[in-house]
Amino acid sequence: MSISDPLIKDLKGHILEATKASFNGPLLDTQPFILPLCQVLEAIFRKGLNNAVHSAFGLTKRDYWSWVEKTAHTSAGLQGCFKRTVEAVATNQSVTTPQGRGRLFIRHALKSKCLHVPVETVVRMKCNDGVYEEDSIIGNEILGEIFLSLLYQCSHIDFDPKLENASFLDETWQLPIYQEYELVPCMDLGVYLGHVSGRAVVVRVEDGSVAAEDNKIEVGDVIDEAFGICINGWRRGRVSSLLRQKRGLPVSLKVIKGHYADGSVYPGIVPLLQRLHLDVNSLQEQFREVALAESQETSLINNQLEGQTVQYLGSISVGSSGDVSKIEHAVIAVSNQNRPAIGVILVTGEIGVQTLLKTNRKMILNHSYTEISSCGRRNDMPDYFAYIAGDTSCSISSHFMCYVFKAVTVEQSRDILLTLADGFHRTHWAV
Structure with a gap:
């Protein structure tokens, strides 16, 4: 040989x-x-x-x-x-x-x-x-x-496979998506199961039910574990009995998804769906429509998160009041600290402001508009701008910090302040 x-x-x-x-x-x-x-x-x-x-x-x-x-x-x-x-x-x-x-x-x-x-x-x-x-x-x-x-x-390589994802290894090496959920306590999940080949396959999900929220559980999914117990081979009705026994507790489930992220049906589940007389082609079409909608939503969110490239200079405590009058002094105080400026992306969203590192988009600041009490800039340093935020909702906060940035241009500084002002009604700003 x-x-x-x-x-x-x-x-x-x-x-x-x-x-x-x-x-x-x-x-x-x-x-x-x-x-x-x-x-x-x-x-x-x-x-x-x-x-x-x-x-x-x-x-x-x-x-x-x-x-x-x-x-x-x-x-x-x-x-x-x-x-x-x-x-x-x-x-x-x-x-x-x-x-x-x-x-x-x-x-x-x-x-x-x-x-x-x-x-x-x-x-x-x-x-x-x-x-x-x-x-x-x-x-x-x-x-x-x-x-x-x-x-x-x-033996010198760190492999970290999801070992719980094992139920279809008897038939195939191709693994499905495996999800873990913890649902709120309830008597009825709104899920109807079909039992075939020892597996509990979801054949219907009630609209508005706990299981239907955010498409957590979908038709074609397989319930693999409930409350930490493997339910493979269980007879019809045992899952409902288990829910009654665990009444009042959060419902922990481990679920084998019936499709991949692109909407294609997981091949290992196809024979089960066919035996339960479910239309595989129709399901795949539904899954792909949902996947396309989610992809478009993600793309929209990513576009919204493009933000503005600015420099973050640092922060300083302004005491128990977040009044706009504190901004002029805070901008001078932070600029005099001579800290190295950090390149960041400032994202002004629907509910708040996020500051991400430009290098790896790691979030370093995150404030909702309810936490921000004021924003503004100095007349003699118009490319600098700042906002003041409390450690909780600004109406009840007892401690405020001022966060200072430097824009690329005076126009960019003004536009960012206008966007911040649109985000909350309490803001006063100076130009």
Whole structure:
């Protein structure tokens, strides 16, 4: 057998991508290389696997999860995190097949940095026991070492997959969007469920109900957990019974969304929708209309948040009064502090004013118009402007701060003050 293998080459490429991306923080499921990385790992675990097992019922087939689980129980001196990972997978109620458990193990082991441990038992400890054929990667002396070295490299990368998102691993590697919600206490969520293949699929949502708010729960969604309890395999009526038992408590739900952000239906849910006689094409059209509307709304908000580029000079306390007369002195006091000016974007919205760093748009100031008592500028420094805000609503606040800025031009300073004045009725400003 050649000492090279296409699967090893693919794995090297994915690990290189992961290593580069990890410099920016833990790797989430949203990274595009996570899915192909997991798929190629599974392909290597399956290549050359001797899956024929003699039992009292004759020859049966096993998947790689079988020997991984057995290794955790029979091999002494292995890492504790590996054994805890295997136990977590074995007791997980979201997966029921060896394929699902194997896939969940790969995701768990990437996060806990122990995927190399079972492979070590075959490659280094020679505990193959006929599990892998000679034409496999793990069973080959040279390729096994190469694979093991790549898994060691994985153990230095911070993977952070959403492990709760496991319910469809029995059928597919393709993951849905997984959301967690906490709804207000109620007796009736306004949700009607259809039970198929052990899953609770939303078939109708009442308009104006708690569940319908902001499209949290939609037709085609699958309720995965309620109040921290996995409801896969539950009979009809048990969810309603659980709601009655938890009466008066916030309703915590974990939901598998029936569609992606672009409105396309999650493929794993399609067979369930069809068995419940739901029109998949009609649903997808609805989802895409909502996604388009949300995209347009987001675009509008982003346009509104473009704001004005100015310099932020700093702030100073002006005492227990936020009167406009305090602005002239505050502007001089802050400018005399000789602090380095910070490039910012000043966003005047419908309900308040936000100040974002120009470099990364991180918010450093946020005041509602009800907190702002006055705004203005000095006649002799017309490119400087400021506003005064209390630590709560200005009508009851006992402490006020003045925030001072420098505009690019005198005209920009004037226009910003006019916009601020339009935002609240109490403002007095000087030009």
